[in-house]
Amino acid sequence: MKQRIGVYICHCGGNISDYVDVEELGKMFHQEENVVVSKDVMFACADSNQKDMVADIQANNLDAIVVCSCSPKLHLHTFKNVAARAGLNPSNYVQVNIREQCSWPHSDRPREATVKAAGLIRAGINRVSYSESLENIELSVKKSALVIGAGVSGMKAAIDLARSGNEVFLIEKDFFVGGRIAQKETLFPTNQNGKEVVAALYNEMKKFPNITIFTGATVEKVSGSLGNFTVDIKVKPRYINPNADKKAVKRAMDECPVNVHDDFNLGLVERKAIYKNYPEALPDVPVVVAEALKDATDFTGKFASTLNLNEEAQTLSLIAGSVLVTTGYDHYQPKEGEYGYKTISNVVTLPELNRLMEMNPDKLVYNGKQIKSLAFIYCVGSRQTKGDNKYCSRQCCTSTIHTSLQLKEKYKDIQTYHLYRDIRTYGKQELMYAESSKQGDLYFKYEEKEMPVVSVDGKSTIVKVKDYLTAKKEMEIEADLVVLVTSMVAREDATTISELFKIPIGRDKFFNEIHPKLKPVETVIKGVYIGGTCQGPKNVSESVQSSLAGASKITALLKSGTVSVDPIIARVDADKCTWCGKCSDVCDYTAIKKVLFGEKHVAGVNKAVCTGCGICAPVCPENAIEIAQYTDNEIESMIDGFVMDFDIKEKGAGKTVEVEEEGKVGMKEYPQVWREILAGMTDEKNTIPEIATNSKLASELVTFHLMTMNRYGVVVPAGMDAKETYYYYKVK
Amino acid sequence: MSTTINQSPATKSPKILVFSTDKISDPGIDQAGLRKIHYAPSVYVISLPCSSGIKPKWILHALEHGFDGVFIAADGHECSYSSRCAEHTNTIVEASQELMKEKNINPRRVRMAALCSVCAEPFASHMENYGKILASLED
Numbered sequence: 001m002k003q004r005i006g007v008y009i010c011h012c013g014g015n016i017s018d019y020v021d022v023e024e025l026g027k028m029f030h031q032e033e034n035v036v037v038s039k040d041v042m043f044a045c046a047d048s049n050q051k052d053m054v055a056d057i058q059a060n061n062l063d064a065i066v067v068c069s070c071s072p073k074l075h076l077h078t079f080k081n082v083a084a085r086a087g088l089n090p091s092n093y094v095q096v097n098i099r100e101q102c103s104w105p106h107s108d109r110p111r112e113a114t115v116k117a118a119g120l121i122r123a124g125i126n127r128v129s130y131s132e133s134l135e136n137i138e139l140s141v142k143k144s145a146l147v148i149g150a151g152v153s154g155m156k157a158a159i160d161l162a163r164s165g166n167e168v169f170l171i172e173k174d175f176f177v178g179g180r181i182a183q184k185e186t187l188f189p190t191n192q193n194g195k196e197v198v199a200a201l202y203n204e205m206k207k208f209p210n211i212t213i214f215t216g217a218t219v220e221k222v223s224g225s226l227g228n229f230t231v232d233i234k235v236k237p238r239y240i241n242p243n244a245d246k247k248a249v250k251r252a253m254d255e256c257p258v259n260v261h262d263d264f265n266l267g268l269v270e271r272k273a274i275y276k277n278y279p280e281a282l283p284d285v286p287v288v289v290a291e292a293l294k295d296a297t298d299f300t301g302k303f304a305s306t307l308n309l310n311e312e313a314q315t316l317s318l319i320a321g322s323v324l325v326t327t328g329y330d331h332y333q334p335k336e337g338e339y340g341y342k343t344i345s346n347v348v349t350l351p352e353l354n355r356l357m358e359m360n361p362d363k364l365v366y367n368g369k370q371i372k373s374l375a376f377i378y379c380v381g382s383r384q385t386k387g388d389n390k391y392c393s394r395q396c397c398t399s400t401i402h403t404s405l406q407l408k409e410k411y412k413d414i415q416t417y418h419l420y421r422d423i424r425t426y427g428k429q430e431l432m433y434a435e436s437s438k439q440g441d442l443y444f445k446y447e448e449k450e451m452p453v454v455s456v457d458g459k460s461t462i463v464k465v466k467d468y469l470t471a472k473k474e475m476e477i478e479a480d481l482v483v484l485v486t487s488m489v490a491r492e493d494a495t496t497i498s499e500l501f502k503i504p505i506g507r508d509k510f511f512n513e514i515h516p517k518l519k520p521v522e523t524v525i526k527g528v529y530i531g532g533t534c535q536g537p538k539n540v541s542e543s544v545q546s547s548l549a550g551a552s553k554i555t556a557l558l559k560s561g562t563v564s565v566d567p568i569i570a571r572v573d574a575d576k577c578t579w580c581g582k583c584s585d586v587c588d589y590t591a592i593k594k595v596l597f598g599e600k601h602v603a604g605v606n607k608a609v610c611t612g613c614g615i616c617a618p619v620c621p622e623n624a625i626e627i628a629q630y631t632d633n634e635i636e637s638m639i640d641g642f643v644m645d646f647d648i649k650e651k652g653a654g655k656t657v658e659v660e661e662e663g664k665v666g667m668k669e670y671p672q673v674w675r676e677i678l679a680g681m682t683d684e685k686n687t688i689p690e691i692a693t694n695s696k697l698a699s700e701l702v703t704f705h706l707m708t709m710n711r712y713g714v715v716v717p718a719g720m721d722a723k724e725t726y727y728y729y730k731v732k
Numbered sequence: 733m734s735t736t737i738n739q740s741p742a743t744k745s746p747k748i749l750v751f752s753t754d755k756i757s758d759p760g761i762d763q764a765g766l767r768k769i770h771y772a773p774s775v776y777v778i779s780l781p782c783s784s785g786i787k788p789k790w791i792l793h794a795l796e797h798g799f800d801g802v803f804i805a806a807d808g809h810e811c812s813y814s815s816r817c818a819e820h821t822n823t824i825v826e827a828s829q830e831l832m833k834e835k836n837i838n839p840r841r842v843r844m845a846a847l848c849s850v851c852a853e854p855f856a857s858h859m860e861n862y863g864k865i866l867a868s869l870e871d
Contacts, residue, residue: 101777105765512812515812524813588815613814618785618788632787
């Protein structure tokens with residue numbers, strides 16, 4: 001139990017002290033037995049006060065401190081550092097939130113806010129008296145990073161990590177790098193060719209000897225933890241003899257007699273069983289679909305020295321200090337019959353259209369027919385109130401409008417119709433929307449309750465839509481091609497990665513960061529970061545921003561060779577533990593294992609893996625598990641502190657504080673201008689012009705403040721005059 | 733008129749203990765304060781890493797030591813620790829209700845709802861509604 005506690009109660013300018021009587025509280029807690037210093041300070045976070053605190057801790061030999069100010073999200077580390085600078089273990093510090101959770105929400109009831117603040121501070125003192133000095137867990141880290149997924153995000157991050165001097169392993173599931181952007185002919189806003197971007201990044205990577213790229217590789221097993229992950233990967237064979245002559249390989253590609261499904265072109269065409277995604281695809285070695293060539297013995301016999309059909313997959317073990325997951329997304333695949341997809345021949349998705357455009361440089365032709373008009377249906381597979389994908393896929397509006405501009409530029413005489421729910425071309429992308437409107441693209445707004453219907457009428461395809469821009473008039477659009485603007489969805493294999501690395505998955509099935517704003521690339525798994533579209537829909541620049549953020553985080557983490565981890569983790573009381581295994585069953589991170597303690601088996605916590613979530617604690621039938629800083633003593637003493645107000649009274653330490661009667665705020669609490677307004681009011685009804693004249697204030701100012709005063713119950717509206725022009729106000 | 737600050741408030745609203753979570757629901761409760769959305773000052777908050785880590789004995793402790801109700805502001809599907817968070821937290825609520833039955837405490841004195849990091853208004857309205865329910869309980 002701590003005996004020499006320092007309590008600092010902050011005015012926060014007036015943010016707290018306007019409503020909570022901090023001076024009185026400061027005096028009150030000074031009377032407590034184990035409180036040595038109790039002060040009210042104007043700004044606890046100010047440099048001068050921080051210096052005073054350090055001096056106080058040293059001069060009074062304080063063993064714990066409580067700072068009662070704003071939310072711990074703002075200044076927890078500020079004051080932990082103050083403690084550390086004064087030579088006090090930072091775990092002996094408790095932050096009490098008397099602003100966001102007291103003075104502000106209860107600004108309407110200052111007296112009760114003060115009572116609540118007293119309870120909160122008492123709880124903080126109780127908690128800190130049970131605090132223990134905890135040391136951070138020091139782990140040594142390998143200066144190497146594993147990046148999973150060689151799309152634009154992964155490649156950018158790999159370059160950044162390598163440039164900072166880390167050993168980088170970049171693994172890609174496909175046999176070629178580039179991911180989704182290689183499928184885009186032009187990228188917004190620079191109109192760069194996706195394949196050129198991929199080539200440039202690949203060549204840049206090649207300049208770094210500390211980047212090792214594995215293509216056709218998948219993660220098979222993960223063990224270890226922050227600083228020392230061991231990741232087993234399986235590299236699938238390409239079935240090409242590494243010593244084969246390049247020309248022979250080229251000839252084999254050309255002469256290959258068997259065709260297979262072309263995943264890269266989304267199945268719109270077929271490709272040879274010896275293929276590259278596209279001629280310039282990198283690494284510049286084709287891949288053989290060995291299974292498909294099983295029966296083509298003549299062909300495989302002819303190229304026996306070029307092909308190596310007996311090649312086997314390799315398993316490698318990589319050791320990485322940290323992991324960045326940039327596995328990307330899948331396109332939403334419309335169900336059969338969704339807007340006529342797969343049932344009406346000229347219904348395609350937007351990614352399919354993008355492939356078609358690249359394959360048709362001069363004339364846009366689909367199913368042997370030249371396309372002159374296209375109807376885009378937005379929000380297919382996203383923003384479904386009743387479906388699985390409730391989220392907005394954020395980049396598809398821009399992608400569609402960009403495609404629409406490209407269509408016009410590439411094929412000239414073409415008309416597009418856009419059936420949208422809301423256009424979300426945020427930021428500069430709005431300019432593109434304006435350009436599209438100017439070039440004559442037609443926009444129709446529909447609502448989810450009245451979805452467009454695609455039907456066939458003789459030879460033509462008709463899209464019917466109730467247009468909310470023209471009073472829900474039903475429009476019929478005849479289109480040569482109906483394009484479904486499909487959303488980004490989480491990759492099918494995301495669950496595999498999630499299970500291997502224990503990354504939590506959100507409701508949208510994408511990987512979950514700790515917080516979208518405050519910790520946007522961190523996961524709860526120490527040392528595992530996420531970037532790009534594997535965490536949710538993003539455009540190229542947003543994807544790269546997040547993966548680079550992840551790369552910076554990793555560089556900072558690996559820099560010194562050791563890393564210190566928060567000691568807030570689970571601990572097991574070995575005497576109490578009888579090893580039933582329940583804690584181990586609920587732990588998603590396999591942080592708890594059966595270990596031998598003396599002669600019995602007990603639960604052992606892996607310090608590097610435990611996230612301190614506490615899920616294991618309530619399931620223990622023996623109550624043998626506690627989370628550091630959230631022990632039974634700490635939590636229960638806080639509860640006792642909250643309900644303690646009568647105890648304080650009995651001690652007679654409370655003193656008394658002048659507070660007004662319930663429902664009436666003390667005059668001293670009002671801003672000056674309120675007092676002037678009140679002085680200009682009579683007990684009867686007053687209109688704003690009257691008050692303005694009496695108090696010599698501008699009527700706008702009077703109106704503004706009367707609204708606020710009304711909200712705080714200082715004045716009440718008393719209706720209008722006979723002509724229903726003026727609002728009357730009365731002093732409450 | 734002068735009064736000690738230790739006296740219980742004139743308008744007696746039920747004392748509610750809220751268990752929030754550091755990363756999701758506590759920022760939501762902070763937001764209510766930031767936006768000056770009022771709720772009863774008899775609401776006290778303890779923030780934990782995850783709502784699945786609340787021990788039923790803490791809930792019982794609160795109810796036996798002066799709190800009228802315990803409200804768990806859970807992470808639900810947004811939990812960054814576990815996709816089964818809602819399930820785990822629900823088990824904790826059920827376990828506490830078992831303990832409460834033994835002590836003749838009305839099971840409605842513990843309640844759980846998911847709260848997001850910007851759920852300021854929902855928090856205030858949860859507090860208002862739960863306060864009304866608690867006020868009506870006679871156990």
